[in-house]
Amino acid sequence: MNEELETESKDPSVLDTFYYFNTQHNGALSMGPHLDPGFFSVTPASLVPGLQVVDQSTQSWVDVEAEAGAGNLVLFCAESLERWSAGKYSATNHQVVTSMQRPRLSVVFELRSHNEGDAFE
Ligand SMILES: O=C(O)CCC(=O)C(=O)O
Ligand SMILES: [Fe+2]
Structure with missing residues (x-):
């Protein structure tokens, strides 16, 4: 396993909050397309x-x-779950775009594991 992957798999679970100012035009990307690194992510719809x-x-x-x-x-699958399930559950590609020119607050919990091999150690 390379160093980058090793570091990633040792990340703890995170609870993130985001405040998007949404000052750009509607449809502008606030967070580009990506897969989350853990098992799954859960967020209340904003x-x-x-x-x-x-x-x-x-x-x-x-x-x-x-x-x-x-x-x-809203619950979506992430990369570790895709790998761990050998592709049975695919990670959900997602992004955030500007809308309504109103600030947007979101809260996201990402469940990760210290060691993917022993998923819930
Ligand atoms: O702000 C959101 O709704 C999503 C944030 C997100 O994709 C992430 O934290 O990985
Ligand atoms: Fe994400």
């Missing part, structure tokens, strides 16, 4: 839209807050 996930059946972006009302929990 009051202000912005989170988008890729629908794997159509490969198109879906607006999360249009599907899940504010406060409903």
Whole structure:
């Protein structure tokens, strides 16, 4: 295992909060497309839209807050779960775009493991 991967797999679980000023034009990227590194991520849908996930059946972006009302929990798979399940559960590609020119607050919990081989050690 290279050093970068080793460091990544030893990251603790995180609870992040984000405040997006949303001063750019609608549709501008606030956080580029990415996969989260852990097993899964869970976030309450925000009051202000912005989170988008890729629908794997159509490969198109879906607006999360249009599907899940504010406060409903959204759970998506991340990279360790994809590797650990040998691809049975694919990590969800997601991004954040500017919308409504109103500040957006989000809270995201990412469950990670100290050692992927022993997932819940
Ligand atoms: O702000 C959000 O809704 C998502 C943030 C995110 O994708 C992340 O923390 O990895
Ligand atoms: Fe993310």
